Amino acid sequence: MIPLIKTSIPPREVLMPRLEQVLYSGYIAQGEVVEEFERKFEEYIGGGNTLSLNSGTAALHIALILAGVKEGDEVISTALTAEPTNVAIKMVGAKVRWADVDSTTGNISVVAIEKAINSKTKAIIVVDYAGIPVDVKGIKSISEKYNIPVIEDAAHALGAKYKGQKTGNHFPFTVYSFQAIKHLTTIDGGALQIADKELYEKGKVIRWFGLDKKLSRLDNDITFQGYKYHMNNVNATIGLIQLENIEKLIQRYIENGNYFDQHLKNVKGVELIEYYQDTEPSYWLYTLKVENRDGFVKMMADNGIMASELHKRNDLHTYLNDYPTELPNLDLFYSKMVHIPCGWWVTDEDREKMMTLIKQGW
Template identity: 55%
Template sequence: MIPLVKPYFPPREELMPALEEIIYSGYVATGQPVYDFEDKFKAYIGNPNIISVHSGTDALHLAYILAGIKAGDEVISTPMTAEPTNTTIAMVGAKVVWGDVDPQNGLLDPNSVRSLITEKTKAIVLVHYAGMVCDMDEFYKISKEFNIPIIEDVAHAMGSKYNGKIVGNYSDYTIYSLQAIKHMTTVDGGFLAMKDGLQLERAKRLRWFGLSKDKSRLENDITEVGYKYAMNNVNATIGLCQMKHIEETIGKYIANGKYYDDALKGIPGIEMVKYNNNTEPSYWLYTMKVERRDDFCRMMEENGISASQLHHRSDTHSIFKESKRELPNMEEWYSHFVHIPCGWWVSKEDREKIVEVIKKGW
């Protein structure tokens, strides 16, 4: 079976000695490997205002806190995402307001978002689903017009670009996930990028109980509640090894995605997605719309190929029942979209087989 997702790790002879060294060094908590990993990632993204955390979920929670979101506020978000994007909004006591999506790609629709803004709206959360980048041209216009911060969830889209730069350089806050099946994994982990460097020190305190790592515990004074969200040296050591391969690994996703973009055009029963202007996807999952999706997935499985929706729409969960509203474009999108394997493990022979199987029909 050609899997839909699969973790990438560097060669054993490179990774295992590095892990053995750090594990038996006696220094496995937060230390120099974490700071070195942060520096490597900052250079990769092009933004110096980045901190590492223990998960993408932690990064989301901190972003909402730093944005000043609290009980009674509203945050416009998308149901087309993994659950933590929106459960962390609930963690800070705010209400999720569901924006509708563009039925051509499943990404949040700027026109829908604009219509939902009220005096209670304190942030707009943009999820670059499956590696596709939202319509940033329009969303930055909205952000500027209403003075509302944008929080980008890039869990699916490491290496994707807007205006020629890797995402994480323009918005108020951007979060990355290093969970097991993402473009790059440290088993678990994440990053939070900020546009405003003045928030960097506060972010560092919030990820470590409200304490400053620059002072001893005897000198510290906690002034606000913090959390145990810091990355450890073991995860960071994996990350340092991964950084040597990140361009090549993501490059394989992109090469496979572009191949499908060309090879799947014009096949009956398939509708290709629309990529937004000034964006370059990183194809974490190759996404398209198909007729008779259940039949399509069954046919793919019979031919040894994984195909599915992967994520369940977030607005159906009971925790968000007070936010329920009609989302006609989401209904259209959700009933037709599907993912096929696209990652680093998909060889040229695999992708050719996938296209030939699809061309035979279902």
């Protein structure tokens, strides 16, 4: 079966010597290697300040704290995402206010965001779902008009671009996950890209119990709630090695995505996703809309290819559905949406096979 998602681990001969070195170095906690990973990640992103963490969920949590979201506030979000995006909102005691998606992209709609804004709105979370960048221009203008900070959940969209610049350069906070199946895995891990230097410094304190690492333990005075969210030298070592190959790896997702974009045009029963102007997806999954999705998924499975909608609409989770909302565009999008494999493991032959099968119908 060609899987929809797959873990990418560097070759044994590259990974093991460096892993062994750090494991027996006597320093496996957060140290210089973590700093090195952060600076290299900033270089890759091309801007901002990288706060490395032990998960993407931790990055979402810290972003919400730094954005000033508190108990009883509301955060506008999308239901088309993995659960952590919205579970994190509940971690700060806030409520989730849904905004519908654009039916052509599956990403949060600017018009719907504006409709959902009220006096309790303290932040907007936008998700580059499946690696497709959000409407950066439209979202920025809403954020500026109402002075509400945006948190971009780019867990699926490392390396995706808007106007030639990678995600991580467009909003005050950008969240990455380095969990097992993402473009870049450190086994588990995450990062928060923070535009503002002062907030970055505060983020460092939040990620370590509220303690300031620049001071000795005895000179420290905790003045707000912190967490144990930091990355360690072992995960950072894996991250550094992954970064050496990341451009090439993501390029393969993009090549496969471009191939499907080109070859699935005008195929019966298939509707392609649109991308916002000036954006370049990094195709963590390839998303398309199909008639008779169950039939499509079965036909692909019968031929050894995994296809799936992968995520459950988050408004179907009782705990996350604070304000049940009609989401007609999502209803439409989700009824037809399906993902097919698109990552580094998909060979030229694999993608040709998928094309032939889809063109034959289901």
